[in-house]
Amino acid sequence: MKRLSTTQIDFQPQLAALLAFETAQNPQVDADVAAILQAVRQRGDDAVVEYTRRFDGLEAADMAALTLQPAELLAAYQRLTPAQREALEAAADRVRRYHQRQLQASWQYTEEDGTVLGQAVTPLDRVGLYVPGGKASYPSSVLMNAIPAKVAGVAEIIMVVPTPRGERNDLVLAAAHIAGVDRVYTLGGAQAVAALAYGTATIPQVDKITGPGNQYVAAAKRAVFGVVGIDMVAGPSEILVICDGQTDPDWVAMDLFSQAEHDEIAQSILLCPDATYLTQVAESMARLLPGMPRQDIIRASLANRGALIQVRDLAEAAEIANQIAPEHLELSVADPWALQAQIRHAGAIFLGRYASEALGDYCAGPNHVLPTSRTARFASPLGVYDFQKRSSLIYVSEAGAQTLGRIASTLAHGEGLQAHALSAEYRLQEGC
Numbered sequence: 448m449k450r451l452s453t454t455q456i457d458f459q460p461q462l463a464a465l466l467a468f469e470t471a472q473n474p475q476v477d478a479d480v481a482a483i484l485q486a487v488r489q490r491g492d493d494a495v496v497e498y499t500r501r502f503d504g505l506e507a508a509d510m511a512a513l514t515l516q517p518a519e520l521l522a523a524y525q526r527l528t529p530a531q532r533e534a535l536e537a538a539a540d541r542v543r544r545y546h547q548r549q550l551q552a553s554w555q556y557t558e559e560d561g562t563v564l565g566q567a568v569t570p571l572d573r574v575g576l577y578v579p580g581g582k583a584s585y586p587s588s589v590l591m592n593a594i595p596a597k598v599a600g601v602a603e604i605i606m607v608v609p610t611p612r613g614e615r616n617d618l619v620l621a622a623a624h625i626a627g628v629d630r631v632y633t634l635g636g637a638q639a640v641a642a643l644a645y646g647t648a649t650i651p652q653v654d655k656i657t658g659p660g661n662q663y664v665a666a667a668k669r670a671v672f673g674v675v676g677i678d679m680v681a682g683p684s685e686i687l688v689i690c691d692g693q694t695d696p697d698w699v700a701m702d703l704f705s706q707a708e709h710d711e712i713a714q715s716i717l718l719c720p721d722a723t724y725l726t727q728v729a730e731s732m733a734r735l736l737p738g739m740p741r742q743d744i745i746r747a748s749l750a751n752r753g754a755l756i757q758v759r760d761l762a763e764a765a766e767i768a769n770q771i772a773p774e775h776l777e778l779s780v781a782d783p784w785a786l787q788a789q790i791r792h793a794g795a796i797f798l799g800r801y802a803s804e805a806l807g808d809y810c811a812g813p814n815h816v817l818p819t820s821r822t823a824r825f826a827s828p829l830g831v832y833d834f835q836k837r838s839s840l841i842y843v844s845e846a847g848a849q850t851l852g853r854i855a856s857t858l859a860h861g862e863g864l865q866a867h868a869l870s871a872e873y874r875l876q877e878g879c
Contacts, residue, residue, distance in 0.1 A: 448729070449754040452722075453763060465754055466771060468682055468712070468820055473662065480637045480666040487641035492648050498638035504612045505633070510649040515620070515631040523620035531618065538810035539590050539625045545812030546595040549831035561844030562851070566837050570600035573651060574834060575643035575675075576628065577658035577668075580609035580635055584616035585659075587808060591815050591829065592657045592678075593626035599834035604628045605653060607643065609635025635660070640667035644675045657816070657829065678829055682820035683752075684709040685716075686804055687773035687793075689764045691780040692721030694800045700731035702777060705805050707748035708741040714752040716771070718764040725755045765789035772823040775804045794823045848874040 451461055486494040492510045499505050499513060507513050524532065555565025576592045579585055593604050606623055610633040623631055632650060634642070640660075644667075646652030655676035656668055668677045686706040688699055703715035719725055732749070736742050758764045765786060768776055772792035780786055783798035790796060794817030795807050808815045816829035843851060852871040859867035 448732070448749040450725070450729075450756075451754055452757040453759060453767070454757075462756075462767070462770070465716075465752060466714075466821065468752075473666070476662050476666050477670070480663055480670060483637040484641045484644075484667060484670055487638055487647070488645045491642075491646075492650075495634060495638050495642050495647060495650075498636065499609075499634045502636050502638075503609050503634070505610060507633075510632075510647075513633045514649070515633060517624075520620045520624035520628070520631065523615070523617040524624045526617050527621055532621070534810075535586065535590075535618065535622060535625055538587070539594060539622070541810055541812040542590050542594045542814075543598060546598045546814070546831050549595070550598065551832060551835060551837075555840055558847065560846035560850065562847030563840065563842035563844075565840035567840055568835050568837055570602070571596075571654040571676075571834050571836065572601070573603045573605065573653045574601050575653035575656040576604055576606040577635070577639060577643075577656060577660050577664060578606060578608040578619060579660060580611065580614070580616065580619070580633075584619045586616070586618040586622035587815065588658060589619060589622035589628070590626055593623065593628050595814065595829065595831045596657075596834045597627050599831045601834050603630070603651075605630045605632070605643065605650065607632050607634050607639040609633065609639070635664070637663045637667035640664060640671060644671035655834070657833070659816075678816060678833060679818065679822070679826065681816075683712045683714060685714040685774040685819055686777065687768055687771055687775070688715075688717045688777040688779055689761065689768060689786065690717065690719045690724065690777075691761060692719055692724035693781065694779045696724065696727040696731040697735065698800070698803070699728050699779060700735055702779075702803055702805075703728075703732065703749070703753065704735070704739060704745050705803070706775065707745040707753065708739065709744075709748075711744055711747040711751060713748045715749060716754045716756065716773075718756050718758050718767060720758050720760050720764070722757050725757055729755060761786055762789065768793065772818075772821045774817045774819045774823065775807065777802065777804060792821075792824045794818045794826075794828055845876075849876060 496507055496509060499507055551568045553567045555563055557563050574596045578588055596604055606628045608619060642650045643653045643656050653675055657678035659681060665680050669680050684706045688702055690699055706713050707715045739745055768790060769792045774794040776793040777797040778786050779800050787796055787798055795813060797804055814828045814830055818826035852875045855871040856868045
């Protein structure tokens with residue numbers, strides 16, 4: 448893990464190198480995905496079944512074999528231990544209550560001449576939810592994607608989840624039951640994205656696809672954007688911790704591990720003005736790492752993209768945090784609210800020593816689908832607003848047409864668009 452200081456002459460180049468992540472598309476992956484998308488678009492269900500047999504090792508005769516009934520989701524829910532059911536229900540309730548506060552209402556106002564302007568907010572009709580399957584199963588992703596869609600008023604949610612060699616995860620299926628997912632199909636990969644985007648005889652076309660996946664899923668989502676909407680093309684998971692040196696170093700070490708264990712290219716960074724404390728955290732990591740089941744992944748992640756950075760003070764830490772624009776930002780300091788006021792760019796901000804990032808992943812309430820790779824500079828967490836669309840409302844009174852018509856006519860003539868100008872002028876009254 449790199450040890451840096453902002454007082455180093457070459458600090459900024461080193462930080463830039465640390466943050467650099469190769470986001471270029473893989474030509475071979477893109478070519479493979481393009482072939483899959485084309486096959487599903489042309490042959491529909493037959494191609495979906497064929498690719499599911501090939502890639503998931505699932506011997507399905509037809510789409511009926513890849514379709515889960517509501518009773519099967521309920522059975523998975525009932526197979527959970529009481530503790531698992533209680534935890535899943537509690538997490539779902541918190542996620543639902545948080546997202547209900549994001550609901551947007553339609554609005555309008557009337558001008559003096561009777562012209563009415565406003566905005567109509569309506570939900571999407573149908574959404575597709577991609578959920579990783581097999582050993583990499585994330586029931587939390589089901590809750591975080593399906594619940595805000597339901598709260599937004601989406602009429603139908605279709606979930607696809609691969610079940611390699613028939614491996615089904617009861618927590619994932621139970622989460623779909625709790626969240627109110629309408630249909631579930633046991634397929635994944637680019638073929639699942641294609642089926643959702645274009646529709647097949649069995650799977651209807653959706654309006655938007657959300658949810659994480661591997662590089663083939665990401666490439667497929669990128670390719671179908673425009674046919675349908677997508678949430679984002681996410682990069683590796685990230686955590687940035689700002690600490691004043693007073694939090695238990697074991698806590699911070701484990702918080703850094705919590706993201707590093709995702710992937711060898713995940714990123715964990717700690718900013719602190721206390722050099723001694725940085726050493727203490729390094730010692731904690733060295734002591735705790737051998738006990739981690741995913742220690743090889745954590746070790747590679749920290750070596751590849753991790754860093755302990757000494758800053759001059761917390762104000763400088765906030766400046767660097769805004770430069771990094773992390774997916775997850777922990778403010779593990781005595782007065783987190785004062786520091787939060789200095790933060791402009793972060794996907795989710797965890798305030799105080801007890802707010803571990805892991806709580807946000809599972810049950811705090813806010814969405815864990817967050818912008819990565821510095822996109823928090825312009826992007827936001829997934830939310831109810833991602834499953835709603837806004838239509839402008841424009842009612843023009845006869846009097847309003849006289850004022851607006853002249854403005855539009857002048858501008859249209861200036862742009863050389865005579866039909867636009869005449870369209871407005873036809874509504875002008877003589878002598879007005």
